[in-house]
Amino acid sequence: MKIRSKFQTWLLQEDLNFLLTNRIPRIAVTRFMGWWSQLRHPWIVKGSIAVWRWFTDLDxxxxxxxSFDSIHACFTRELKPGLRPxxxxxxxxxxxxxxxxxxCGEIRDGIVYQAKGFPYTxxxxxxxxxxxxxxxxxxEGGTFVTMRLTSSMYHRFHAPCDAHLSHVTYISGDTWNVNPIALTRVKELFCKNERAVLQMQTSSGMPFLIVPVAAVLVASMRFHAVDVLLNLRYRGPxxxxxxxxxxxxxxxxxxxHGSTILMxxxxxxxxxxxxxxxxxxxMGEPILALNSSARYF
Structure with missing residues (x-):
């Protein structure tokens, strides 16, 4: 355990972490991860999960x-019923x-932040x-929230309210790491990475956006509403x-894999x-509340 702890601390050194997760052929590594995660050899799956557990707090x-027949199945695992009220x-x-x-905070003049001192529009x-x-x-004058999913977390995402999804815009891009170290080194990182813009509306008529952002090793994003697997090889509309x-x-x-959702x-x-x-x-815990004076029709 001491060796594992020391190794994790060593990997968290900012310069080294940034080098190992960003100054690499990111797209090639991400495509390889997509291929590797689909392999169904028991030794590969068990060995990969063991390594994953050693590097992270995977539970x-x-x-x-x-049990899982592939790394992909483990990445996209469902939870036991009732665990996320x-x-x-x-x-x-x-x-x-x-x-x-x-x-997170207020949207002012169309500007929001990926980290303190690192704005994007x-x-x-x-x-x-x-x-x-x-x-x-x-x-304008509304609120933005950045939600980071680490590699060991539950990777499925859910509707934050009763809502209607009317349009998905897929924007191809890079695969920079989205951890805090990268967010304070790469300007406008979320604007560089592969992402999708989900245009939504609450049952009371309030429009809002959810923007899932991919990252290094994130081989795909799946949205059930359009039944399309969005990834670096996607060539559809x-x-x-x-x-x-x-x-x-x-x-x-x-x-x-782990990534980020912007709302x-x-x-x-x-x-x-x-x-x-x-x-x-x-998932399911309160994050935003409606002011009593606000109404949308």
């Missing part, structure tokens, strides 16, 4: 299945995933002209209209007391 006691209050948005809260993140024309103005209705807490999709809501919602950078949340 499979909550997993629905007791969902806050049912209609004026509360819940965390869509198990996560560590990163940068909604226009740069959204990229597509039709998104840029509509959303920055609509979200970037604009994917859809018409999906979700109930609060319903599963929306998954990452194959943007317009003026009227505020962070729940205690939600701040560095805390951990589980």
């Amino acid at each position: 499979l006691s909550e997993a629905k299945e007791k 969902v806050d049912a209050r209609p004026d509360v948005l819940t965390s869509p995933c198990d996560c560590i809260i990163g940068a 909604l226009n740069t993140l959204l990229s597509a002209p039709e998104l840029m024309q509509r959303w920055p103005q609509m979200l 970037n604009e994917i209209p859809c018409d999906a209705i979700y109930t609060k807490g319903q599963e929306m999709g998954w990452f194959e 943007f809501v317009p003026k009227g919602y505020q962070l729940v007391d205690g939600v701040q950078s560095g805390i951990q949340l589980r």
Whole structure:
């Protein structure tokens, strides 16, 4: 255990961590991980999970299945029923995933933050002209939340409220690591990485965005509503209209590895007391609450 602890501490040294997870052929390594994760040889699967456990705090006691036929199956594992109760209050948005809260706060002049002192603009993140024309103005004065999923966490994400998903925009990009070390070294990192913009609306009419962002080793993102596997080899349309209705807490999709989800809501919602950078949340726990004076139609 002492050797493991020392090794983990050594890997967390900023310069070394950044070098090992970013100054590598990121896209090639990510594609390799996608291939490796699908292999179904028992020795490969058991050996890979053992290594994964040694490097991280992976805990499979909550997993629905007791064994896995591939690393992919372990990455995208379901949980035992009842382990993630969902806050049912209609004026509360819940965390869509198990996560560590990163940068969060008010959206001002279309500017948000990936880390303290590292801003990026909604226009740069959204990229597509039709998104840029509509959303920055609509979200002005609202709230943004950054939710980081580590590699050992539960990788599925869920609806934060009763909601309608009307459109998915896929934006191809790089695969920089999205850990705190990289976020304080790479400007506009989320705007560089592969990502998808999910345009949504609550049952009361409030528009909001969920933006899953891929990272190094994240070989794919799956959204059940469009039944398309989005990854570095995807060659389909970037604009994917859809018409999906979700109930609060319903599963929306998954990452194959740890990554980040960004959520943007317009003026009227505020962070729940205690939600701040560095805390951990589980899927279904409250993250944003509606002000009593806010109404959307």
